[in-house]
Amino acid sequence: MLIELNDITKTYEIGTVLVPALKGINVNVNKNEYVAIMGPSGSGKSTLMNIVGCLDTPSEGVYMLNNNNVSDMSDDELAEIRNREIGFVFQTFNLLPRASALHNVELPLIYNGTPAAKRRKQAEEALERVGLADRMHHKPNELSGGQRQRVAIARALVNNPSIILADEPTGNLDSRTGEEIMEIFEDLHDSGNTIILVTHEEYIAEHSDRIIRLRDGIVERDEAVMERSA
């Protein structure tokens, strides 16, 4: 089991008021699954994504990621886990604006101490995988939205993480470019990667094998997608 979420709760304290965002989530994800998390705003899907992505820790409950209990880890331990286990793809791409595509992709490797030559080679391979071999030395503002998201995907891939965690990856793209990006995710899935997709678009979620629907901080439905739409 790659991801085991047991009775995860998350409560925010806003002033003196306690606001529960997650009220007991139990979800398991296997290796090479392609899961979509859906839900209206306020359903807790961002909070869940932050916890799954090790950006945040649950108030209560146990989160086992790749047999590591990450529920009680310190900031720096979480940083290390993020570096090793998780590749983020964000709606707003979140690339460093002043760095070339290549340098952006190298970044996770810089933080785990990969030597420069090896780092460069891995980054180039990752960019080739997303079809950007000819754009390596462009800065983000010299790239289209779709290309920027490909750079972000290459960055997510470069460390061979256990999970690729995509948060509305097509939200800032037109539908044709969005489809292209979804095809990349499908390719990644076919080649053995585990993908967790957070979205509120039904047709995007249907690319996945399994949809987990959240409402008011609990799992409302968790079901396999029977028939894939093209």
Add this chain to the structure above:
Amino acid sequence: MNVGESFNMAITAIMSNKLRSSLTLLGIIIGVMTIIAMQSLITGLRNSVHEQLSQLGSNVFQVQKYPVIHEGNRDKYRNRKDLTIEHANAVRRLATAAELVGAEVWNFGREIRYLDKKTNPNMIIAGATPEFLINNGFTLADGRFITEQDVDFNRRVCVLGIEPVNVLFPYEDPIGKNVKIEGERFQVVGILEELGSFLGGSRDNRIIIPITRFELLYGGERSINITVKAKSPQLFETCRDQTIGILRAVRKVPPGEENDFEIWTSDQLMEFFDNMTRVVKIVAIAIASIALVVAGVGIMNIMLVSVTERTREIGIRKSIGAKRRDILWQFLIEAIVLSEIGGIIGIFIGLGIGKLVELLTPVPAAVPAWTVILGLVFCSTVGLIFGVGPATKAARMDPIEALRYE
């Protein structure tokens, strides 16, 4: 992540805000420049003063009527008895620790002639005894110096510095020729080795004549200087005490009263000069420190702005695995690199000022290596102290908040 990576990141960040960075650097540049330039001037001045003062031969002290450096007006000293050749003779006769006792007296701003040629009226004429040469650190280039016989028989002979030689005898050998000093004929018997100039004043415009002839020429009512060379460094103090005793006796200074003459050595003058420059040095360091503190606050301010501006960048870096210390070092090294760049520019400008002063004035440039190192260490410290706050702020950011920052 290693320091090299942080360094590259710092350079990238600094270069992408060139105007802002250079304005921030101004304070550091001024501070370091002040340290280097002042140090260059003071050290240069000291070296050249030292060189000049050491011309007074080693183990030599000088006795004169007026103090070299005195506070208040000269009236206090005016009523002292003049020093005379007899006083010098008494010291020569009685001071057993003295090797050489010379008597000398000066007249400034004279001109001398040879045939139809004449010098500028800036020659310095010294009436001297044979000891003058060694006691004043001169050497002979050609001919002979003033002898005891020259002094005893008031001979009209002279030894020329290189300046009058160049003016009066451009194409001929001056030895044996007759020059005119105050209308009287003097035979040139020797030439002094060139000494160069000191603080803009030439030391090669001297003309030496026997002290007895000098007194006949200009009258004997001038107080002379007595130069005394001790037999050895060990006997220097003894020699000085003997001289004081002898002079007090022959000048009939009652016991318990102050000496009515002054004794100075090169070391004393050096000490006086060092005391004087120490104040200048302290003021310069104070100015530089204030500039550097102001600069540090500027750096802190710009780093705080930079951290806020780059909140999202910090979020991105943290989300892909940057630890707290990675972020801390990134911003800390950026602050240090920023102030080091200012420091290096400041050092070069300071060195440039030193060189400029050397070109325009007689003060040579001299920057000791420790000043440069100190300047750079100072800059790193400023960068470190004022960078730690902003860098800590960056390192502590919550990645979720930081990623959400617009």
